[in-house]
Amino acid sequence: MYPLKIFLTVITISFLLINCAFSQNTPITGYPTYRDGILTIPRVDTDAQAGNFQDTTFQFDNVTNTWRLLDYRETTIVPGRGLVPDTVELIVTSSSPIQVFLKISGFTSPSPCSEFGQINQRLETNKFEVTMHVVPGPSDITCAAIVVPYEKIIPLAAYGLPAGTYEYSFNGEHTGTFNLPVDNTL
Numbered sequence: 001m002y003p004l005k006i007f008l009t010v011i012t013i014s015f016l017l018i019n020c021a022f023s024q025n026t027p028i029t030g031y032p033t034y035r036d037g038i039l040t041i042p043r044v045d046t047d048a049q050a051g052n053f054q055d056t057t058f059q060f061d062n063v064t065n066t067w068r069l070l071d072y073r074e075t076t077i078v079p080g081r082g083l084v085p086d087t088v089e090l091i092v093t094s095s096s097p098i099q100v101f102l103k104i105s106g107f108t109s110p111s112p113c114s115e116f117g118q119i120n121q122r123l124e125t126n127k128f129e130v131t132m133h134v135v136p137g138p139s140d141i142t143c144a145a146i147v148v149p150y151e152k153i154i155p156l157a158a159y160g161l162p163a164g165t166y167e168y169s170f171n172g173e174h175t176g177t178f179n180l181p182v183d184n185t186l
Helices: 002-017
Strands: 033-035 038-044 053-061 066-074 087-092 100-108 115-124 127-135 148-156 164-170 173-180
Touching: 038 066, 038 115, 087 173, 100 164, 115 148, 127 148
Parallel strands: 127 164
Antiparallel strands: 033 038, 038 053, 053 066, 087 100, 100 148, 115 127, 164 173
């Protein structure tokens, strides 16, 4: 009985360690919501950038039969400013279906009071555009200017894609390519 228990424990742990997929910043409210007459859209893409507008809220006006914009946050990524990672590494698994990740690492600067915001991606033709936002901390709080290392692993939505060469860019910089030798399905 005891060897069987050890065997099952080893098998269980092995299954937990095999083919792990990592996800970062998967918010519970990552989809539009309508509550108490308010429509909230967490992310709005523009031609210029994925996730250019965030936390957009509208209220329906019954008198004019239109939606009224209440609030939004513009989060334009400017290459060379804001979050500048030290490395952007592409990870492509050999499993089937193939999984593709971007491993972003660097140091937060200039304030540890800032936190990571939304991570957005979109696929246009054969190019993944990935944006990672930093939300500054409250302006009325003083933060020590210390450097803190970070690492984020961002899965690219590669499942279901046809065979071919794909490009990626991170925050308008850090570009590269990867190849799917076969259609990426089960």
